[in-house]
Amino acid sequence: xxxxxxxxxxxxxxxxxxxxxxxxxxxxxxxxxxxxxxxxxxxxxxxxxxxxxxxxxxxxxxxxxxxxxxxxxxxxxxxxxxxxxxxxxxxxxxxxxxxxxxxxxxxxxxxxxxxxxxxxxxxxxxxxxxxxxxxxxxxxxxxxxxxxxxxxxxxxxxxxxxxxxxxxxxxxxxxxxxxxxxxxxxxxxxxxxxxxxxxxxxxxxxxxxxxxxxxxxxxxxxxxxxxxxxxxxxxxxxxxxxxxxxxxxxxxxxxxxxxxxxxxxxxxxxxxxxxxxxxxxxxxxxxxxxxxxxxxxxxxxxxxxxxxxxxxxxxxxxxxxxxxxxxxxxxxxxxxxxxxxxxxxxxxxxxxxxxxxxxxxxxxxxxxxxxxxxxxxxxxxxxxxxxxxxxxxxxxxxxxxxxxxxxxxxxxxxxxxxxxxxxxxxxxxxxxxxxxxxxxxxxxxxxxxxxxxxxxxxxxxxxxxxxxxxxxxxxxxxxxxxxxxxxxxxxxxxxxxxxxxxxxxxxxxxxxxxxxxxxxxxxxxxxxxxxxxxxxxxxxxxxxxxxxxxxxxxxxxxxxxxxxxxxxxxxxxxxxxxxxxxxxxxxxxxxxxxxxxxxxxxxxxxxxxxxxxxxxxxxxxxxxxxxxxxxxxxxxxxxxxxxxxxxxxxxxxxxxxxxxxxxxxxxxxxxxxxxxxxxxxxxxxxxxxxxxxxxxxxxxxxxxxxxxxxx
Amino acid sequence: xxxxxxxxxxxxxxxxxxxxxxxxxxxxxxxxxxxxxxxxxxxxxxxxxxxxxxx
Numbered sequence: 022x023x024x025x026x027x028x029x030x031x032x033x034x035x036x037x038x039x040x041x042x043x044x045x046x047x048x049x050x051x052x053x054x055x056x057x058x059x060x061x062x063x064x065x066x067x068x069x070x071x072x073x074x075x076x077x078x079x080x081x082x083x084x085x086x087x088x089x090x091x092x093x094x095x096x097x098x099x100x101x102x103x104x105x106x107x108x109x110x111x112x113x114x115x116x117x118x119x120x121x122x123x124x125x126x127x128x129x130x131x132x133x134x135x136x137x138x139x140x141x142x143x144x145x146x147x148x149x150x151x152x153x154x155x156x157x158x159x160x161x162x163x164x165x166x167x168x169x170x171x172x173x174x175x176x177x178x179x180x181x182x183x184x185x186x187x188x189x190x191x192x193x194x195x196x197x198x199x200x201x202x203x204x205x206x207x208x209x210x211x212x213x214x215x216x217x218x219x220x221x222x223x224x225x226x227x228x229x230x231x232x233x234x235x236x237x238x239x240x241x242x243x244x245x246x247x248x249x250x251x252x253x254x255x256x257x258x259x260x261x262x263x264x265x266x267x268x269x270x271x272x273x274x275x276x277x278x279x280x281x282x283x284x285x286x287x288x289x290x291x292x293x294x295x296x297x298x299x300x301x302x303x304x305x306x307x308x309x310x311x312x313x314x315x316x317x318x319x320x321x322x323x324x325x326x327x328x329x330x331x332x333x334x335x336x337x338x339x340x341x342x343x344x345x346x347x348x349x350x351x352x353x354x355x356x357x358x359x360x361x362x363x364x365x366x367x368x369x370x371x372x373x374x375x376x377x378x379x380x381x382x383x384x385x386x387x388x389x390x391x392x393x394x395x396x397x398x399x400x401x402x403x404x405x406x407x408x409x410x411x412x413x414x415x416x417x418x419x420x421x422x423x424x425x426x427x428x429x430x431x432x433x434x435x436x437x438x439x440x441x442x443x444x445x446x447x448x449x450x451x452x453x454x455x456x457x458x459x460x461x462x463x464x465x466x467x468x469x470x471x472x473x474x475x476x477x478x479x480x481x482x483x484x485x486x487x488x489x490x491x492x493x494x495x496x497x498x499x500x501x502x503x504x505x506x507x508x509x510x511x512x513x514x515x516x517x518x519x520x521x522x523x524x525x526x527x528x529x530x531x532x533x534x535x536x537x538x539x540x541x542x543x544x545x546x547x548x549x550x551x552x553x554x555x556x557x558x559x560x561x562x563x564x565x566x567x568x569x570x571x572x573x574x575x576x577x578x579x580x581x582x583x584x585x586x587x588x589x590x591x592x593x594x595x596x597x598x599x600x601x602x603x604x605x606x607x608x609x610x611x612x613x614x615x616x617x618x619x620x621x622x623x624x625x626x627x628x629x630x631x632x633x634x635x636x637x638x639x640x641x642x643x644x645x646x647x648x649x650x651x652x653x654x655x656x657x658x659x660x661x662x663x664x665x666x667x668x669x670x671x672x673x674x675x676x677x678x679x680x681x682x683x684x685x686x687x688x689x690x691x692x693x694x695x696x697x698x699x700x701x702x703x704x705x706x707x708x709x710x711x712x713x714x715x716x717x718x719x720x721x722x723x724x725x726x727x728x729x730x731x732x
Numbered sequence: 733x734x735x736x737x738x739x740x741x742x743x744x745x746x747x748x749x750x751x752x753x754x755x756x757x758x759x760x761x762x763x764x765x766x767x768x769x770x771x772x773x774x775x776x777x778x779x780x781x782x783x784x785x786x787x
Contacts, residue, residue, distance in 0.1 A: 525746045532754055 029068055029312070033305040036061045037298075061301045068308035075315040088333065089326025093318045100314030105307055112303045119295050127285050135278045142271035146263060150227040150239050153259050156185065157243035158225065161257050164190065165247040169198060176201035187260040190245065191217075193253050210260065212242055217256055220244055229263070237263035237271070324352045328359055340367030395494070400481075402488040405430045405448070417495045418443065419468050439466060443474065450478040451489050462496070470674015473497045497674075504678065505693075516571035523560050523567075530556040569690055581616045581702075583725050586649065586657055589619060593626045594647075604630070607648035610657050614725045621698045628691045629661040629718055636665035636716065656704075657722050664715040668708065676708055739774060741765040741785035751784060 039057050079097070082090035160179060164172055176188040180201045187202035189209045195217070200209060212220075220226035220242035227241045238260055245255040263271075284291070327344045334341075340363050344356050388411075391398055397414030399422070401407055406429050410422040420440055425433045434444040442465045450459045457480040464473050476493040534553040538546050587608050597604055630645065637643035646662040668676065677696040692708075699706045704722040711717050738760045740751045752762040763780060765771035771785070 521744055522746070525744070525750045528750055528754070532750075536757075 025071065029064065029071065030309045033061075033064055033068070033309055036064060037302050037305060058297065058301070061305065065301060065304045065308060068305060068312060072308055072311050072315070075312065079315070087326075088329045089322045092325055093315075093322045096318035096321055097311075097314050100317060101311050104310035104314065108303060108307055108310070112299060115299055116296060119299065120292055123288055123292050123295070127288055132281070132285075135274065135281055138270075138274040139278050142267065142274055145267060146229050146237070146239070146271065149261070149263065150229065150241065153185070153239050153241040153261050154225055154227050154243070157241045157257055157259050160188070160259075161243045161245050164245055164257060169250075172199035173201065185259050185261050187258075189258045189260075191256045191258065193255070198255065209258070210240075212240070212256070212258060216240075216242055220256060221254065232262070235272075236265070237268040239263060321352075324348065324356055328356060331359055331363065335363055335366065338370075340364075340370055397493045397495075399447075399491045399493075400488060401430060401491070405451070405489075407433065408488065414493075417472075417474070417493065439468070442466075443476075446476060447478065447491055450476070450491075451480075470671070471497070472674075473500050501678065508678075512570045516567055520564060520567045520571075523564050527557055527560045530560075572694070580618050582619070583614055584617055584619055584622075586610070586613045586615060586617075586622075586659070586722070588613075589622060590626065590647065590649070593623055593630075597630065603643070604645045604647055607646060610649040610651045612651055612655075612724050613649070613657065615657060615702075615722050616725050617702050617722070618698075622702070625695050625698050625720065628695050629720075632691065632718070633661055633663040633665070633716075636663050636667075640665050651724075652721060655724055657724055659720040659722065660717055662711065662715060662717045664713070667710040667714060667716050670710070673708060673710070677706070735759065735761045736781040737761045737763060737778065739763045739765060739771060739780040739783045739785075741768070741771045741783065743767060743786070747786075 036057060079090060079093060083094065160175075164175060167175060172190055176190070176199050179185060179188055180203060187200075187209060189197060189201075190199040191211070192198050195211055197209070202209070216226055216228070221244050225241070225243050227239065230238050230240055232238050239262075241259040241261075243257045243259075245257055324344075331344055343360055343363070391409070391411035392413075394411060395413055397417040398409070398411045399407065399414055400409040407422065407426050410426070415422050418440060420433075420437050422433070425436070428436075430444045430448060434441045442463060446461055446463050450461060453459065458478065460475070460477045462473065462475050464471055466472070473496045474493050475496045476491060479490045479492075481488045481490060530553045534549060537549060541549060587610070590606070590608065594604065594606065630647070633645045637645070640663075642664070644664045646660070648660045648662070650658050650660075652658050677692050696706050699720055699722070702722055704720060706718065706720050708716060708718045738755055740748055740755070740762060741764075742748045742751070743766060748764050748766075752764060755762050763774055763778075765774055771783070774780075
């Protein structure tokens, strides 16, 4: 595009020069003018199409809203206006001036002056000729009087007197009779026969002749008439050169006048041609200027457009752009600065991202630590809005706190009645101004019974985000374990301290019977026997209880061997065939082998079935279900369900504690022993009331490792 | 039939006395020991026909 514009400009300039030269030069004008005109016209057309294509391109860019197109349009407009207005002004003035001056050339006065000059020259020559004629006639009269032999002298004298350069006398046959000239030559130009005839017919002849050296000369022929020469027709000839100045002036005037006449005839055409040349010049200049304007605008706009594009990219968050510095001017410096700025921005962004990544990593780390913490953690802000909680908190409190994030603690308490006592304690802890750290132990109701919680609260440092952290642990099991350990100690003491006196009591009673029975009458003997019987049986019951208690406390080592649970269950069921409550078996487990102590597991099954049986004493249609299934974690789940009266809710959580019972009779040790055995087998036990009534005890026991592998 | 000797070993004085009473009534000669060292020192002097002791 750049070279196209430059080349068209150069060609245009050359053509215009030729055109203007042709207008001034008549020869070139006549020969090549129209060719030049056509070429210039073609060039103008070419430029016009170039301009049109540039304009079309700009329009397309404007339509597509290419960045910088509006700027280019504005620059083009400014450049064009700057170029076109003076151009048109000069054009208008030139056209006006041209037509005025051409008209003025052909002014009437000029024509008159030229004609005058011409006439002046002509009349001056004619005057000279007339004078020469008069002189000739005068000399002819003198010569007619004289003899022929005196003619030469007379002529020589005449020449010497001045006025004539050459004088000669011819005979009838144009033979030279006398000759005199300033140059002492004896030759002259002979007149033609025609000239002589005219001279004799008109009594004299005069003419202006052009000499071979372009000089003008006057020639006069006068007939000599005298009777002496007996009819011989003698003629006198005068020749006189026109003075050089006059001759040249006359020539010039004549030439100019001829040119003038020609131009005058062609002036309309000339005016038109000059006009066309000017118009074409204007057109070419304007088109070139517009093209250059387009080009320059694009050149000027390009770095700005690049900068604009870059700014747009930066605005969208893309800092990758690096734009080449195209010039050394302010625009170039601006591009350089822009590049520097984007580099800084990219750097800053990258650093920001890195920091964000670090912060996120730290956050993820913290969350991971919180998630793996067995203690529950709650973070609240100063307005007591919950900010963070960990999974353990949800688990311990039995409420999905993650969902309640952002709510205030009183709002959460209003939503979850079970959390009320917990949140009251927390709020009370934060309500006290000092100390900043507090610790409390509370007992609250949870879905799985009473729960003991140990809470520790801390106020976060006031410099950062101020707020509070509460860390809490479920110490129910801890307390339970403590209580169980205490009961174990009690059991040992009881075994020793209670069982020992029982033997002497029993022995003494039996001795009394032995010694006294034969000495009493029948009535007293009977009474003694009943009393002794009561003592013996109660001591036996007491012994039994202490033994059972000691079993629980002492816990002999279990012997683990692989066994089939279903086989064990079937064996046990054999003992219950005559049971008053029907037992339904639902043995659904596929994998039934586990490591266990058959004797102790039997004890578990007996105990659970006995409990179910006891619970069904006042039920109309007693039904016990003994079911097994495999859990997803690869364990065996044994369930004993009854349709009895169920267990009071507040007792559910404590049923496994020693001496905790809902039954009228019994030691309260059964479930405690069952739990102990299950835990020795690495299992878990749970008891819950069914919605349909009755209770369900589930025992989950891990399967034998070998069989799990065999899967 | 010569009288048989029985050694009763028990740390509980009630048990010792009760057993010695019952066995005396049955016609045995009774020896008492409070603990294992007393029982051992008795056995050095005389070997009883029977030893009753707590486990």
